Amino acid sequence: MAADYNAFVTRERIEGDEDAEGPLADATVAVKDNISTAGIRTTCGSEMLAEYVPPYSATVVDRLLDAGATVVGKTNMDEFGMGTTTETSAFGPTRNPADPERVPGGSSGGSAAA
Incomplete structure (x- = not known):
């Protein structure tokens, strides 16, 4: 569903610690594209960084x-x-899932739409 609204720049799965316990164990999260993720491109929404892959998270x-x-x-x-x-x-722009004729707002619109 989020793909319909261009919420993601990159879809890549990174599994968390399977032995972890607590409120985030087995939670699913998305990361804004200006936050480094080792081995997965981080573009900051810019063509200049379209192929940048950080060496660390x-x-x-x-x-x-x-x-x-x-x-x-x-x-x-x-x-x-x-x-x-x-x-x-x-x-490309991110659309608002509640009303695709509107924007999700903010520089974090992909996170909001996801």
Whole structure:
């Protein structure tokens, strides 16, 4: 469903720690595309970084995975977070699932739509 609204720039699954216990064990999360994920491209919504693959993950990603959460992809965003509608992404605009004629708002519109 989120694909219909262009919520994701990259769909890639990273499994969390299967032995983890707690509130995030077995949770499914998406990561905004300006947060580094080792081995998975991080574009910041920009064509300049379309092929950038970071060698490490941000601390927040490591903590999510250690807590047992599973990352399912990187969400669309305004280029470099410099917008308010998620229409300036190099990967196309994100539409609002509640009303596709409207924007989801914010530079984190892909996260909102997902």
